[in-house]
């Protein structure tokens with residue numbers, strides 16, 4: 001099985017939807033994946049931009065609290081776990097990926113690594129050496145504190161992954 | 167607390183919180199079993215995690231310096247607080263200097279340990295717990311009952327009632343979903359208003375200043391990032407040298423804790439972070455506003471550096487607070503942290519933490535709830551010998567006790583090595599070998615006498631032995647006496663020789679199982695020796711009487727040394743004694759002695775299995791099926807991975823075997839005899855009863871490997887349990 005297949009499988013187990021797409025289909029796929037109003041931050045993926053979509057890319061705090069969807073990029077996917085690595089950015093990728101009900105995460109298929117040791121190895125440079133910050137996010141936010149499992153505690157209730165195959 | 171008060175407290179918790187705690191810890195526990203099974207190299211990850219912690223604690227002072235330098239280089243502040251008061255002073259200063267009115271906080275046991283909420287409230291800062299479990303606890307004004315799930319003792323109905331009463335919503339809240347979404351909205355507003363965000367840290371990386379926060383809800387991310395000031399509080403023990411060192415912990419922590427592969431968010435933040443701070447309500451773009459970020463890391467000592475110097479408590483610092491030791495503990499499952507906990511920490515390793523950070527008195531409250539069953543040992547991701555820490559603390563508590571008014575009664579009778587002050591009840595059980603010797607020498611009079619109502623009354627009053635518990639009946643002829651008159655296999659006819667260890671119970675109470683062992687071994691061509699050996703030390707160890715246990719360990723080794731030299735194996739019938747030889751003796755004996763004894767000792771059915779595996783035709787000698795049996799292994803036997811031998815042998819002999827799946831029989835030696843714990847022991851035991859009394863299973867012959875399990879099953883069932891060796895032994899000639 002390819003890393004992307006494993007990754008997709010893992011996401012399936014986390015109740016996270018996935019769409020595999022070519023760069024050409026990007027704008028159209030984003031339009032299908034989001035619920036408006038949507039906000040986003042630069043994706044950090046070569047050749048891909050939210051500019052041609054209805055996603056507001058330089059959101060204000062008011063737009064942040066009102067938006068239904070947040071669109072951000074991920075720097076890595078971890079196939080075994082179905083996790084995505086979300087770097088914190090000055091543009092606000094961290095809050096945008098966290099405050100909205102739906103998080104649409106965009107990932108380059110080439111950035112999918114097989115397992116956690118590989119991911120941590122890469123992050124040792126991007127987070128450790130560069131003193132950056134990132135979240136290893138796995139599925140939607142969840143809690144069982146209220147007597148049963150509920151998705152969408154403080155963070156998103158739903159996550160959808162767009163895997164771009166160059 | 168007196169024994170009566172303690173019994174009442176436990177009874178109350180069994181009635182009120184027991185069901186919720188049980189339901190929730192079981193889910194965590196079953197989840198953990200499944201989640202670690204998926205893991206390719208669970209053992210390798212645990213070894214690695216252990217190594218990393220050993221090394222980090224060894225180098226702790228240097229790592230504190232390195233981390234301080236790194237965080238300051240990154241633009242944050244570090245404060246090394248000596249104790250709770252010192253930490254709180256610093257934190258309230260930060261809040262006051264920034265003119266903070268409100269603070270949002272994500273779950274952190276370290277912050278509970280220092281009671282920072284009280285200090286902040288006293289300084290006029292409103293504190294909001296944003297973790298939903300903590301939020302429930304804060305509203306209910308209670309203490310957490312579990313280090314991972316603070317509110318697991320509350321049912322959904324209770325939470326709904328609490329919220330409806332506190333917030334009086336238009337529509338009463340009812341479902342978990344409604345409650346969660348209400349809390350999300352309410353706390354979301356608190357996050358927006360907050361001036362300061364406070365988090366803990368699961369791990370800290372010295373070389374980069376990165377902190378790892380493990381959460382599922384996302385509240386820690388909000389607390390750390392949304393307000394412009396972030397205060398992280400963490401015990402000094404949480405530092406690891408390098409970023410890569412996080413890997414095994416990332417893969418182990420959620421699995422060990424809640425049984426998930428990973429939690430939703432593993433946040434690796436290197437503060438001050440690049441994310442913009444959020445001016446809620448503003449129409450100015452969010453981007454770029456990270457200039458005014460302030461970050462304070464409060465590293466808390468509060469006894470930890472002293473723990474590091476304490477050879478026995480030191481291991482506690484390896485703990486990653488996953489809660490697995492609590493989740494797997496049968497007693498914890500039934501009463502939760504409100505009985506099985508001190509000022510802050512609860513469950514298995516709670517004793518170590520409380521003794522280290524709050525002092526022995528806090529640990530004393532609940533230390534005796536650890537029965538030393540060892541079920542937690544294999545569950546701990548950093549391989550801490552939790553029962554040993556509990557026994558050590560128990561010993562220290564014993565030494566601090568005042569001698570009791572009845573001390574004179576046992577002083578002359580007991581040959582133990584303890585100084586005065588060990589509570590009488592403990593001293594009685596710790597010297598059970600002496601009691602048994604005396605009881606057996608005077609049987610049947612002693613048995614008759616012991617059962618008389620005035621004796622039971624006195625035993626309860628003086629020794630705290632519950633009147634409702636059946637007492638063991640001492641045999642008139644001990645196994646050793648029988649063996650002297652028995653004609654064994656001559657050396658010339660034997661293929662090998664073993665020493666059968668005559669433990670106290672087998673020797674004085676249940677010689678039949680010893681006779682069955684002798685018969686079986688001899689029939690399989692083994693010459694059995696039954697020297698007069700001292701006690702293993704298990705009884706005093708479980709009462710925290712460490713010097714007595716140590717003395718017995720030395721004597722026992724002295725007694726078997728010559729046999730080991732002669733190439734004989736040591737076969738034990740009682741799993742808890744074998745667990746001493748293979749486990750605790752490492753602490754008592756010189757390394758070479760320990761290696762020799764532990765390498766040559768076996769559990770009796772394990773040994774029989776080996777003999778048969780070597781020479782498959784020998785199986786014919788054993789008494790075989792068909793037949794239906796219900797088998798309960800023994801906790802220490804399971805920890806040592808030995809239950810399979812009995813199961814496999816029974817199956818080989820064509821028995822249909824139902825093995826119990828419940829965690830524990832509830833008895834654990836002396837525990838179930840003690841009046842303060844009798845009801846808890848029975849409550850735990852009912853589950854085993856349910857399993858063996860299910861419709862369709864009641865015809866099975868009940869087998870149990872351990873003494874305490876046999877006693878407990880005898881009390882629970884009408885069928886009389888037997889030791890497997892009695893069951894498979896060839897018929898007497």
Ligand code: SF4
Nearest residue numbers: 485486488489491546
């Ligand atoms: S002692 Fe081990 S099992 Fe218990 S909480 Fe600590 S790390 Fe987890």
